[in-house]
């Protein structure tokens with residue numbers, strides 16, 4: 050019965066694995082595609098929405114759509130190139146690696162052609178020019194500022210790896226905060242009062258102001274604001290170094306006049322998703338994004354379940370391998386030693402580095418070094434599995450150690466081989482021994498797979514970031530997600546408790562004879578007679 | 579009489595510690611041999627060397643005339659001919675009573691599950707545990723566990739059963755039920771080697787008593803000889819202590 054059940058779960062898991070793998074096979078490089086990368090969370094340049102309203106384009110591998118100034122420009126370029134536009138949602142820090150590793154053809158993401166960036170990628174001509182402003186809180190200490198000097202002592206930050214951050218030093222006696230990953234995070238920080246403001250570009254500030262009535266944009270007069278180089282405030286399209294695409298795109302950009310650019314920008318700012326104050330926020334968030342959360346939660350569960358199951362199998366494999374009696378031939382001895390060394394290195398490396406770093410190295414590294422373009426979900430499954438495997442190996446070791454020596458001896462004394470002893474006596478007991486720790490690993494995975502948002506896997510946290518990036522209700526969105534995480538982990542913990550209880554069975558036993566007296570009176574009568 | 583087990587010049591060392599020295603001993607078919615001696619004298623080690631749970635340092639062990647220490651000897655097969663009953667029972671915790679008795683038959687003897695179950699039920703009936711076939715080990719008392727462990731060993735239809743202090747871990751009121759079963763097994767003609775502190779059992783049931791002291795067989799003979807006319811000083815001292 051239980052055997053059949055495990056078989057079933059296993060088949061189901063394999064199936065899911067295949068289904069997630071399959072899209073990667075069908076998405077083999079198509080010549081007619083123009084693949085562009087963007088955050089889809091940097092309004093008004095790019096954002097995520099739920100429908101194709103206002104000419105939004107579907108995001109690859111997702112049910113969501115991308116809209117914004119960048120999308121409009123990308124559409125024009127794709128049309129003139131006579132290629133099919135494919136939008137690949139990518140984290141800001143992942144954009145350049147995605148381009149150099151060939152996962153995308155161009156970056157159209159409101160990116161400025163700074164000299165540093167030009168070291169690794171090429172930029173086309175400018176397709177938008179903006180200037181820097183500071184977004185602050187309405188009615189706050191700095192809301193009425195007109196010059197940089199007015200921001201004395203203000204806690205100011207900007208996005209990591211942007212020139213926005215370096216210009217903060219131009220504010221006299223500023224309290225420069227650590228840079229943040231993305232605009233969502235900065236808006237949360239601003240709304241909650243952690244910072245007094247952040248440096249941004251006018252379109253983004255306008256958007257934020259429009260979406261959240263607590264924000265106020267501070268603009269500076271001509272010579273009272275930040276001094277910037279034209280490279281910085283200009284926005285251009287990034288392409289691979291030496292790519293012929295640059296010439297082709299420049300030609301197309303030449304046909305879009307400054308007036309047209311302004312016009313597109315004005316209309317996109319108007320079209321942005323807006324907030325509606327009358328509805329109850331939880332309901333509104335659930336209604337608008339329930340599907341996204343559900344898919345995110347599903348992905349999170351898939352990642353952590355497969356990761357835990359595969360990780361446990363890896364741990365079990367290595368753990369059992371290490372119980373093998375020392376081989377007799379020299380060759381086998383050497384092989385044994387080699388494998389053992391390999392396992393040790395594997396365990397130590399994966400236990401001593403953060404999963405978020407492993408994800409970056411494996412996902413972008415495999416593309417850059419070997420030219421393999423792994424499907425994001427597959428990459429995430431692999432990362433969680435081998436990461437969990439490293440931990441499970443140690444847990445299994447403890448689980449084997451906890452089995453009494455007498456169990457091995459009794460099996461041996463019956464004439465069982467090592468393999469028979471392991472499969473019919475030891476491993477079942479190890480499974481029971483490691484069940485609590487495995488459950489714990491599962492719960493940890495549910496939470497820790499959130500770091501995989503760095504490789505843009507659409508798990509729950511990534512979905513939440515996307516939602517918050519477009520609705521600007523950071524606390525509300527993350528609160529809902531917090532509850533979803535809790536419900537998932539709590540349910541899993543309870544289910545595992547039950548499983549443990551069921552496996553252990555009751556402490557006392559009603560002998561078969563007593564039941565027989567009830568069920569088969571004639572049999573017991575015979576016995577007594 | 580046919581010799582089942584013959585031990586010649588057996589030595590066992592743990593590092594520099596020699597725990598068995600020049601053991602010579604043989605067991606004939608149908609014989610019940612008890613091994614007595616104070617704790618630490620090497621009784622368990624000797625028993626465990628016989629079924630090769632421990633590898634002897636030197637010497638010979640012949641099973642029906644064949645040297646089992648020979649490189650090419652089929653060790654798992656040899657072990658099926660010897661059953662072992664442990665002080666701590668060592669029932670498989672992941673299996674119920676019935677499966678404890680069938681797993682060896684199915685995996686090692688390659689019997690069909692049906693046949694294995696039939697044999698298991700017969701042997702469980704012999705030890706009075708047929709009513710508990712679906713109980714898990716943790717649901718049983720010590721005496722019940724040891725009876726199941728004996729049934730498990732019997733299911734393999736061994737030529738000889740080895741017992742290592744089978745009643746030492748039991749509460750006093752449970753010792754009797756296990757000894758009774760061992761007694762009836764002895765009467766049925768089964769060959770047995772029993773390490774025990776139960777002097778009554780040694781005297782009344784066994785054909786031969788082996789007294790071990792500090793890794794050597796100090797004296798051996800019939801129960802009558804060992805218990806009533808011991809010749810060695812060490813034997814007398816030991817008996818005086820345990821029978822007091």
Ligand SMILES: Nc1ncnc2c1ncn2[C@@H]1O[C@H](COP(=O)(O)OP(=O)(O)O)[C@@H](O)[C@H]1O
Nearest residue numbers: 592595597615616617618619620621622623624
């Ligand atoms: N695995 C082992 N490693 C080292 N010494 C051992 C080991 N097993 C037993 N000994 C030693 O061998 C001697 C005999 O032990 P044992 O055969 O268990 O005695 P008995 O069963 O008669 O009480 C003891 O001194 C014990 O400490």
Ligand SMILES: [Mg+2]
Nearest residue numbers: 621622623743
């Ligand atoms: Mg002992």
